[in-house]
Amino acid sequence: MVPKIIITTHKNADFDGFAGCVAASLIYEDSIIVLEGEPQQNLKEFLNIYDIQYEKENNFIKEYQEEIKNHKVEKVVIVDTADINRIPEFIKSLIEQGTEVDIYDHHPELKEQNIKGNNYSKEVGSATTLIVQKLLETKIVLPDTYETLFLIAIHEDTGNFVYSTTTPLDHQISAELLKGGARIEEVEEFVSLEMTKEQKELFDKLYNNVQELTLEEITIHITYSEIDKFIGGLNVITHKLFETLTPDVLFIVVKMGKSIHIVARSRIEEIDLNKILSLFGGGGHKKAGSAKIKGLRIEEVIDKIKKELSSSFTPVLKAKHIMSSPVRTILSFETVERAHELMFQTGHSGLPVISDNKLVGIVTKKDIEKAMKHGLKNAPVKAIMSTNLKVVDVETSLTQVRRIMAEADIGRIPVLKDGILVGIITRTDLLRATNGVFNFSLSPILEEKYKSQNLKEEMEKILPISILNLLKLIGLYGNELGLNVYIVGGFVRDLLLAIRSKSYGSKKAIPYDLDVVVEGDGLLFGRYVAKQLRAKYVEHPKFHTCSIFYKNGENKIIRIDIATARTEYYEEAGELPKVELSTIKKDLYRRDFSINAMAIKLNSGSFGILMDFFNCKKDLEEGKIRILYPLSFIEDPTRILRAIRFEQRFGFEIEPNTLTKLEEAVENGYFEKVTGMRIRDEFEKILEEPEPMKAIKRMGSLKIIFHLFETTYYSPTMEKDLEKLFEVKEFFKKNLPNYLNKVRLFHLVLYVLLQYTPEDSLKKITARYGLPKDFIKNLMQVKNVYSEISKDFKDKENISKLSYFYDKTYGFQNEQLIFLAVKLSEELLEKYYEYLIKVEKLKLSITGKDLLNKGYEGVQIKAKLEEIKKKLLNCEIQPGEEKKFDINLTIQFFYVIIPKI
Numbered sequence: 001m002v003p004k005i006i007i008t009t010h011k012n013a014d015f016d017g018f019a020g021c022v023a024a025s026l027i028y029e030d031s032i033i034v035l036e037g038e039p040q041q042n043l044k045e046f047l048n049i050y051d052i053q054y055e056k057e058n059n060f061i062k063e064y065q066e067e068i069k070n071h072k073v074e075k076v077v078i079v080d081t082a083d084i085n086r087i088p089e090f091i092k093s094l095i096e097q098g099t100e101v102d103i104y105d106h107h108p109e110l111k112e113q114n115i116k117g118n119n120y121s122k123e124v125g126s127a128t129t130l131i132v133q134k135l136l137e138t139k140i141v142l143p144d145t146y147e148t149l150f151l152i153a154i155h156e157d158t159g160n161f162v163y164s165t166t167t168p169l170d171h172q173i174s175a176e177l178l179k180g181g182a183r184i185e186e187v188e189e190f191v192s193l194e195m196t197k198e199q200k201e202l203f204d205k206l207y208n209n210v211q212e213l214t215l216e217e218i219t220i221h222i223t224y225s226e227i228d229k230f231i232g233g234l235n236v237i238t239h240k241l242f243e244t245l246t247p248d249v250l251f252i253v254v255k256m257g258k259s260i261h262i263v264a265r266s267r268i269e270e271i272d273l274n275k276i277l278s279l280f281g282g283g284g285h286k287k288a289g290s291a292k293i294k295g296l297r298i299e300e301v302i303d304k305i306k307k308e309l310s311s312s313f314t315p316v317l318k319a320k321h322i323m324s325s326p327v328r329t330i331l332s333f334e335t336v337e338r339a340h341e342l343m344f345q346t347g348h349s350g351l352p353v354i355s356d357n358k359l360v361g362i363v364t365k366k367d368i369e370k371a372m373k374h375g376l377k378n379a380p381v382k383a384i385m386s387t388n389l390k391v392v393d394v395e396t397s398l399t400q401v402r403r404i405m406a407e408a409d410i411g412r413i414p415v416l417k418d419g420i421l422v423g424i425i426t427r428t429d430l431l432r433a434t435n436g437v438f439n440f441s442l443s444p445i446l447e448e449k450y451k452s453q454n455l456k457e458e459m460e461k462i463l464p465i466s467i468l469n470l471l472k473l474i475g476l477y478g479n480e481l482g483l484n485v486y487i488v489g490g491f492v493r494d495l496l497l498a499i500r501s502k503s504y505g506s507k508k509a510i511p512y513d514l515d516v517v518v519e520g521d522g523l524l525f526g527r528y529v530a531k532q533l534r535a536k537y538v539e540h541p542k543f544h545t546c547s548i549f550y551k552n553g554e555n556k557i558i559r560i561d562i563a564t565a566r567t568e569y570y571e572e573a574g575e576l577p578k579v580e581l582s583t584i585k586k587d588l589y590r591r592d593f594s595i596n597a598m599a600i601k602l603n604s605g606s607f608g609i610l611m612d613f614f615n616c617k618k619d620l621e622e623g624k625i626r627i628l629y630p631l632s633f634i635e636d637p638t639r640i641l642r643a644i645r646f647e648q649r650f651g652f653e654i655e656p657n658t659l660t661k662l663e664e665a666v667e668n669g670y671f672e673k674v675t676g677m678r679i680r681d682e683f684e685k686i687l688e689e690p691e692p693m694k695a696i697k698r699m700g701s702l703k704i705i706f707h708l709f710e711t712t713y714y715s716p717t718m719e720k721d722l723e724k725l726f727e728v729k730e731f732f733k734k735n736l737p738n739y740l741n742k743v744r745l746f747h748l749v750l751y752v753l754l755q756y757t758p759e760d761s762l763k764k765i766t767a768r769y770g771l772p773k774d775f776i777k778n779l780m781q782v783k784n785v786y787s788e789i790s791k792d793f794k795d796k797e798n799i800s801k802l803s804y805f806y807d808k809t810y811g812f813q814n815e816q817l818i819f820l821a822v823k824l825s826e827e828l829l830e831k832y833y834e835y836l837i838k839v840e841k842l843k844l845s846i847t848g849k850d851l852l853n854k855g856y857e858g859v860q861i862k863a864k865l866e867e868i869k870k871k872l873l874n875c876e877i878q879p880g881e882e883k884k885f886d887i888n889l890t891i892q893f894f895y896v897i898i899p900k901i
Contacts, residue, residue: 459495
């Protein structure tokens with residue numbers, strides 16, 4: 001049966017709207033909360049942790065369609081709005097049919113107040129304040145979670161009580177909630193605010209005055225400042241500093257006028273902030289609190305804090321106290337199949353790998369299962385293990401263990417004593433050590449903040465205004481559809497590189513092609529964006545992707561590729577992946593390298609937040625190319641070519657573990673399992689780089705050339721030819737640009753690489769890479785001509801005339817002409833260039849028609865014209881003298897060339 005009362009708020013509910021609905025549901029009996037659209041992101045994250053029930057509009061209508069039609073709903077309660085256009089359509093129709101309405105809004109002065117009913121609205125900072133005031137009068141005992149929800153809502157809508165709309169009633173109701181058990185520490189987890197100019201100035205002063213202390217392995221920061229007047233929002237500044245400096249404990253001491261304000265935050269259990277702050281007449285909770293005092297100097301306050309820190313410190317649990325021992329291990333030479341059996345028998349999801357009594361790696365169940373799918377059951381475990389180990393010593397504190405596991409996003413960590421493996425700590429061990437209270441898995445919103453950095457200001461400095469505005473629009477459209485939207489991949493990488501180099505003027509470095517990922521229905525979002533931008537839209541349903549082609553104000557076409565956040569799995573090594581819908585974190589994890597596995601959130605309200613789940617920014621700053629999981633190159637060997645391209649483009653270094661996995665994948669023949677066209681695509685991207693020779697040399701040193709092109713060996717001679725090829729190409733670009741028309745650099749490079757490859761292998765290579773049918777013939781033709789030229793070079797008389805090159809290269813394609821230049825010695829090359837420049841400019845003043853009128857026929861005309869060209873090339877006649885050329889010479893030449901024809 002349909003409830004008698006429906007409670008609702010505006011579309012895409014925020015904390016204030018939803019919390020107000022929850023409070024109202026406790027007042028109105030036989031009621032239900034119905035929402036339209038997705039809750040805003042921070043509220044959604046809260047609901048992921050705390051299961052507070054509500055109904056989505058569509059589901060509610062389907063279930064109670066008949067009762068709604070038959071007017072079974074007696075009352076509608078509307079929270080945080082009085083605009084009829086912002087509420088669900090079916091509720092709007094109920095109101096229009098005369099259903100009684102109660103309204104609780106905190107903006108009664110707005111013009112959009114167009115719903116008539118029992119209006120309980122009042123000018124306060126938060127709608128939740130109004131309803132909770134009424135709720136508290138009922139003397140109902142509220143659960144802590146509800147009180148915390150209400151407190152967060154009030155804080156968010158009052159800007160932590162610094163907005164001008166804040167009233168004494170907001171403070172009063174918040175105080176009552178705190179008395180009842182609301183958890184103040186969760187406010188800062190879910191309320192994110194921008195700082196004012198004055199707050200930023202104070203932030204900078206505090207940032208520069210940090211004192212760093214250590215208590216055993218705990219990092220404590222104490223910072224201070226003194227200003228003449230009061231500045232609100234000190235808790236906001238504290239939160240920003242806490243996230244920027246990332247200490248275990250932070251104390252902020254600020255003298256404003258005659259009063260000293262203290263705010264403290266902690267990530268750990270070992271120090272009780274409430275106990276310390278109580279010395280100053282303040283308090284709070286174990287991990288957050290504040291105090292306000294007069295009559296002391298800042299130095300005295302800091303000294304008292306330092307003294308109390310030691311006495312309030314609880315001894316630290318260490319790794320040796322909680323580790324599991326002995327440890328089930330596997331030897332590096334044992335097979336993947338054996339590891340699979342052990343995991344099945346023991347239930348372990350990961351095994352440390354041992355070689356010569358030393359810990360050399362770790363292998364996870366996920367990697368083992370992938371390897372089994374790829375037919376690697378007989379491969380040694382060392383081939384797929386991760387060697388990028390995170391380990392701790394037996395004396396490492398529990399706090400430090402927890403931090404390492406959280407930062408590295410790992411589920412287990414080996415424990416060493418004097419370098420020998422003696423135990424292992426899992427998430428289960430951590431939970432047991434804290435009696436099940438320790439919540440190891442960070443909530444998504446905390447994880448986002450913990451691994452984030454706001455790049456909004458840098459984006460505004462660096463990005464062209466057209467791109468910046470477009471990104472903001474995309475984020476706004478995400479808000480309107482209730483979807484999380486991110487810009488990902490190379491855009492983020494290049495933006496961070498520009499920030500690092502301070503190249504704020506180099507806007508050209510930022511690409512105009514945008515890769516956007518959506519958590520939700522990417523196709524729905526793409527259609528919506530295309531409609532709003534009035535742009536061309538192309539859909540690829542199989543891959544849950546679409547492309548939008550948008551012409552901006554500068555008349556440039558911007559391509560926006562939109563993808564649904566997805567994870568990929570490979571049924572066979574080297575094949576294209578299968579796709580499953582997923583989250584942004586899993587979407588980033590599937591990417592090729594850490595430097596390409598970051599995202600920037602675009603939604604309004606959180607625009608510019610960098611999502612970095614895998615320490616990618618650190619790799620970018622240190623210049624490292626790192627894969628995200630051990631089977632990366634096996635699943636997609638083309639990533640090997642990408643690794644080299646990025647390494648050489650940015651002057652980075654492939655980190656040791658990644659290089660080992662790369663070399664193993666090459667040696668084990670995984671390139672041979674990839675289609676030639678996928679390899680060609682990556683190879684051509686290398687050739688498009690400003691200095692492709694660097695990458696080719698690297699490929700040669702890693703023996704990649706041999707595995708890309710059958711029986712082709714990279715040698716010093718070949719390397720010299722390749723270097724000369726790029727020099728020759730530059731000469732042509734500068735002096736003979738027309739010869740580069742329709743020339744494929746890929747073909748030219750292959751002419752050099754394959755010049756010594758056996759013909760049987762050449763046939764396979766041309767078929768695999770889709771080379772032209774005449775590729776082998778053209779290659780052989782140049783080799784033969786070069787051989788003839790080398791022999792003729794002994795008789796310099798034969799080769800001294802430019803017509804010599806005309807005869808030898810007659811009928812050559814441009815690619816052949818360029819390749820021949822590569823093979824010629826410097827002495828011959830100068831003469832060859834002279835010939836090419838002259839023959840390009842050569843224009844005859846006589847035509848075939850002129851010769852026809854003189855009595856020449858058929859092949860005689862062609863022979864005559866060729867002879868005239870050669871005479872001109874050899875300077876035997878001058879331009880304009882062609883018509884005076886003796887006919888007898890022509891006839892003689894005609895008889896000479898007939899056998900060749």
